[in-house]
Amino acid sequence: MSITPPSQKIWWNQPIDKIEAAWIGLALVWCLVLFLWMPYWHVFGKQNLSSESYKTTPAAFEKKTNEMISKYTVRKEVNGQMPVVAPPPGSNVYLAASKWAWNPILELKKGQSYRLHISSLDWQHGFSLQPVNMNLQILPGYETVITLTPTQTGEFGVVCNEFCGIGHHAMLGKIYVKD
Amino acid sequence: MAGNSFRQCPSSGLYFHRSAESLMKAHAVMAVVFFLIGGIFGLLVMLTRMPSVHLLSAEAFYMALSIHGTDILIFWIIFFEIAVLYFASSTLLRVRPAMPQLGWLGFILMLAGSVTTTLSFFRGNSSVMFTSYVPMPAEPIFYLGLILFAVGALVGCFLFLGTLVIAKREKTYEGSIPLVTFGALTACIIAILTIVMGAIILIPTLLWSMGYIAEIDPLVYRTIWWGLGHSSQQINVSAQVAIWYAIAAIVFGAKPMSEKVSRGAFLLYILFLQLASAHHLLVDPGLSTSWKVFNTSYAMYLAVLASMVHGLTVPGSIEVAQRKKGFTNGLFEWLRKAPWDNPVFSGMFLAMIIFGFIGGITGVVMGTEQINLIIHNTIFVPGHFHATVAVGTTLTFMAITYFLIPVLFRRELILPKLAKIQPYLFAGGMLMLILFMLGAGTLGVPRRHWDVSFSDAVMKFQFAGTAITMLGMAGVGGILAALGGAAYCLIAVGSLVFGKRLDDNASLFSSFGFPMAAPAYKVDQPDRLAMTPVESHGSEPHAAPGTFALALVFLATFVVYFFINAKYLSSLWHMS
Numbered sequence: 204m205s206i207t208p209p210s211q212k213i214w215w216n217q218p219i220d221k222i223e224a225a226w227i228g229l230a231l232v233w234c235l236v237l238f239l240w241m242p243y244w245h246v247f248g249k250q251n252l253s254s255e256s257y258k259t260t261p262a263a264f265e266k267k268t269n270e271m272i273s274k275y276t277v278r279k280e281v282n283g284q285m286p287v288v289a290p291p292p293g294s295n296v297y298l299a300a301s302k303w304a305w306n307p308i309l310e311l312k313k314g315q316s317y318r319l320h321i322s323s324l325d326w327q328h329g330f331s332l333q334p335v336n337m338n339l340q341i342l343p344g345y346e347t348v349i350t351l352t353p354t355q356t357g358e359f360g361v362v363c364n365e366f367c368g369i370g371h372h373a374m375l376g377k378i379y380v381k382d
Numbered sequence: 383m384a385g386n387s388f389r390q391c392p393s394s395g396l397y398f399h400r401s402a403e404s405l406m407k408a409h410a411v412m413a414v415v416f417f418l419i420g421g422i423f424g425l426l427v428m429l430t431r432m433p434s435v436h437l438l439s440a441e442a443f444y445m446a447l448s449i450h451g452t453d454i455l456i457f458w459i460i461f462f463e464i465a466v467l468y469f470a471s472s473t474l475l476r477v478r479p480a481m482p483q484l485g486w487l488g489f490i491l492m493l494a495g496s497v498t499t500t501l502s503f504f505r506g507n508s509s510v511m512f513t514s515y516v517p518m519p520a521e522p523i524f525y526l527g528l529i530l531f532a533v534g535a536l537v538g539c540f541l542f543l544g545t546l547v548i549a550k551r552e553k554t555y556e557g558s559i560p561l562v563t564f565g566a567l568t569a570c571i572i573a574i575l576t577i578v579m580g581a582i583i584l585i586p587t588l589l590w591s592m593g594y595i596a597e598i599d600p601l602v603y604r605t606i607w608w609g610l611g612h613s614s615q616q617i618n619v620s621a622q623v624a625i626w627y628a629i630a631a632i633v634f635g636a637k638p639m640s641e642k643v644s645r646g647a648f649l650l651y652i653l654f655l656q657l658a659s660a661h662h663l664l665v666d667p668g669l670s671t672s673w674k675v676f677n678t679s680y681a682m683y684l685a686v687l688a689s690m691v692h693g694l695t696v697p698g699s700i701e702v703a704q705r706k707k708g709f710t711n712g713l714f715e716w717l718r719k720a721p722w723d724n725p726v727f728s729g730m731f732l733a734m735i736i737f738g739f740i741g742g743i744t745g746v747v748m749g750t751e752q753i754n755l756i757i758h759n760t761i762f763v764p765g766h767f768h769a770t771v772a773v774g775t776t777l778t779f780m781a782i783t784y785f786l787i788p789v790l791f792r793r794e795l796i797l798p799k800l801a802k803i804q805p806y807l808f809a810g811g812m813l814m815l816i817l818f819m820l821g822a823g824t825l826g827v828p829r830r831h832w833d834v835s836f837s838d839a840v841m842k843f844q845f846a847g848t849a850i851t852m853l854g855m856a857g858v859g860g861i862l863a864a865l866g867g868a869a870y871c872l873i874a875v876g877s878l879v880f881g882k883r884l885d886d887n888a889s890l891f892s893s894f895g896f897p898m899a900a901p902a903y904k905v906d907q908p909d910r911l912a913m914t915p916v917e918s919h920g921s922e923p924h925a926a927p928g929t930f931a932l933a934l935v936f937l938a939t940f941v942v943y944f945f946i947n948a949k950y951l952s953s954l955w956h957m958s
Contacts, residue, residue, distance in 0.1 A: 204560075204631040204635060204636070204637050205560060205561040205562050205627035205628060205630065205631040205636070205637065205638050205644075205699075206474055206560050206561075206562050206627075206628055206631045206632070207474075207560050207631075208555045208556060208557045208558055208559060208560050209557060209558050209560075209561070209641045210557075211557075212556070212557040212558070214557075214558060214640075214641035214642060214645075215641070215642050215645075217640055217641065217642055218640075219640050219642060219643055220639050220640055220643075222694070222698070222926055222927070222929075222930045223639055223640060223643050223691075223694065223695065223698070225930070226690070226691070226694045226930065226933055227643070227687075227691060229937060230686075230687050230690040230691065230937070231687060233937060233940070233941070234683035234684070234686060234687050235683075237679075237683055237686075237746065237750065237944070238679040238683055240750065240948075241675045241678075241679060241750060241751045241752065242675065244751075244752050244948075245671065248752060248951075248952070249952070249956040249957075249958075250752055250755060250951055250952065250954045250955075250956065250957055251671075251752060251957065251958050252664075252665060252671075252751075252752070252755065252957065253957070253958055254669065254670045254671045254674075256667035256668050258668075281840050281841060282840075284840075285840075285841075316956075325517070326515075326517055326518045327515045327517075327518070327600055329758070329759045329828070331759065331760070331826065331828060332955075333826045333843060333845070334825070334826055334845070334846065335826075335954055335955055336756050336760070336824075336825070336826040336954070337755055337756065337954050337955060337957075338665060338755060338756065338757070338758040338759055338760060339665045339755075339758070340663075340665050340666045340667070340758065340759070341667075342600045342601055342604075342666065342667060342668070343517065343600060344599065344600065344601075345600075345601060345667040345668050346667070347667035349957045349958075350957060350958045351955060351956070351957050352955060352956040352957065353955050354954075354955050354956060355955070360841075360843030362826070362828055362843065363828075364758075364759040364760065364828035364829065364830075364831070365515070365759055365830075366444065366511050366518075366830040366831075367518070368518065369440055369441055369444070370838075371444075371830075371831065371832070372440060372831055372832040372833040372834075372836065372838065372839075373833075373836065373838040373839040373840070374839070375836055375839040375840075375841045375842075375843055376841070377841055377843075
């Protein structure tokens with residue numbers, strides 16, 4: 204039994220049962236499919252996270268964000284507090300996470316690509332684009348760069364989905380996508 | 383050797399060394415205490431996440447969530463696991479435990495650590511969740527408690543290894559150690575690796591929180607921390623699979639289909655599970671794609687292979703044992719005629735099915751590099767680990783408790799009727815909680831979030847109505863599961879306090895209406911304590927067609943669910 208020592212001292216020479224061998228074979232094939240799927244998606248899939256990222260500091264990132272905001276702000280929302288930024292397609296777009304806001308609101312064009320830079324100015328945050336449901340981890344000191352192409356129009360929420368302190372549940376941002 | 387130090391359990395035939403027995407009891411009792419604390423806070427968390435109830439304030443919610451996660455995931459489980467290590471070494475090898483005094487020191491350290499960390503939560507400044515990601519700070523005593531606990535657990539691990547050495551030297555068994563002890567050894571090795579990872583990151587973090595270190599890099603913290611955070615759950619997988627084999631032997635007299643396959647699968651856990659922790663970092667910056675794919679591919683999938691193998695061999699060994707008893711009609715008579723009203727069996731079997739079908743499949747799906755984009759940090763994640771840990775590990779420990787109360791504590795179970803339904807209540811409630819969490823997560827609902835209606839936010843966003851309904855339904859499941867957990871605490875604690883003391887010849891298991899298998903040990907010369915093999919196995923023809931059919935259903939479910947998620951991924955915005 205499993206709670207007593209194996210009866211045959213040389214248990215590793217016992218033949219493997221047919222159904223066990225068959226199952227190991229099947230499971231191994233499936234594991235190989237799973238493994239190959241990831242490189243396959245890198246070549247043929249359209250949703251791959253770039254590993255382009257840089258060390259940064261909160262001050263440096265905030266500066267670049269503010270430069271972009273002063274250049275491309277088209278209006279202000281939320282009682283005139285929050286800039287809405289419409290950067291040209293192909294440009295560098297900055298999104299700064301901090302307790303407890305996403306700055307600024309972005310206005311993008313459907314089908315156009317942007318180099319989206321994201322970082323945190325304080326603690327760890329989670330970028331969760333809703334209802335698309337795309338989720339990234341945002342770390343202070345690291346600047347993630349993704350080439351992003353929105354495929355839908357409308358108004359999208361940016362929810363923080365990494366616990367970042369008591370006001371975490373109010374940390375909400377916005378992205379508009381227009382035709 | 384002092385024969386008097388041992389007592390033999392008259393019903394199971396197991397031997398207990400007095401000093402190991404007291405250590406097992408102490409660890410098991412503390413485990414249940416922390417299960418109770420963690421469970422109460424789990425209920426409060428759920429009652430807050432139910433949109434219609436929304437019980438706690440934000441501050442209390444995040445505190446409750448930190449207590450729930452840490453007390454259940456670390457303290458309940460590891461206290462229980464150390465008890466399992468004493469059982470799998472001293473009892474199964476019938477040997478005195480190595481240095482029991484040191485075992486008490488380990489116990490005291492674990493107790494001091496768990497109490498310290500739990501107190502730090504109650505003080506209110508350490509609501510940093512189970513993950514305690516820097517630079518979010520907790521009080522120094524939070525980290526200190528975790529470190530003390532880990533050192534105590536480490537002592538338990540080394541005493542387990544020491545006990546194996548004594549057994550070998552004193553020749554208390556012949557040949558190889560039993561499969562269950564081998565599984566426990568796997569758990570012990572993973573535990574040591576895990577605790578080392580914990581020390582590497584938690585000691586500097588403690589110094590940082592005290593102001594002696596200026597900064598801890600968040601990416602470095604995450605990478606090393608997950609060597610602790612996920613690997614500590616792999617201790618559970620090894621321990622729970624070892625207990626599945628033990629229960630198959632205890633209830634059915636089942637033998638492993640082949641030692642080679644089962645032991646090989648345990649070995650895969652040791653070799654590959656650690657690296658698979660990298661799947662927590664799939665959407666992190668600063669790590670290359672090839673690093674992510676490498677660490678989550680060969681490593682994770684070989685560990686997945688191991689679980690798939692155990693998923694066949696554990697029920698397969700039960701099927702073989704049942705067929706020998708004459709349950710040979712059709713594919714599933716062996717299963718239909720299994721003792722479904724014996725909680726030792728029903729708990730274990732439900733744990734295995736839910737762990738495999740839901741925990742295993744969802745774990746692989748979210749551990750796949752690109753698919754992780756649609757799952758990371760959504761409530762899908764706790765959905766997954768409630769299937770693996772809350773059902774897989776916890777229900778397995780509950781099941782073996784019903785065996786240990788009469789055998790180890792020598793008490794009759796109180797409320798046997800409640801014990802019969804307890805696994806169903808807990809597993810059923812959890813199943814509902816899990817499925818609705820997975821559903822809400824797929825719709826984007828975040829984990830660790832006090833208010834998904836964003837009523838305090840200056841901007842507005844609304845999740846789909848279905849997602850909110852699902853959160854409510856998850857809460858209903860959670861309440862049922864909490865009732866199941868409460869029933870377990872009531873029976874376990876109640877039996878220790880009020881259960882009838884068993885005399886030496888008592889029939890322990892009659893109250894379940896199903897006898898256990900014949901005594902595990904039949905020893906002609908009990909004072910010699912030499913363990914002779916009971917039965918042979920391994921080379922005889924096995925017939926487990928029913929298990930194979932179930933395994934094929936599992937594989938089909940796995941494939942379909944994986945590609946459904948891939949399809950969902952393909953609908954996201956394009957990115958590169």
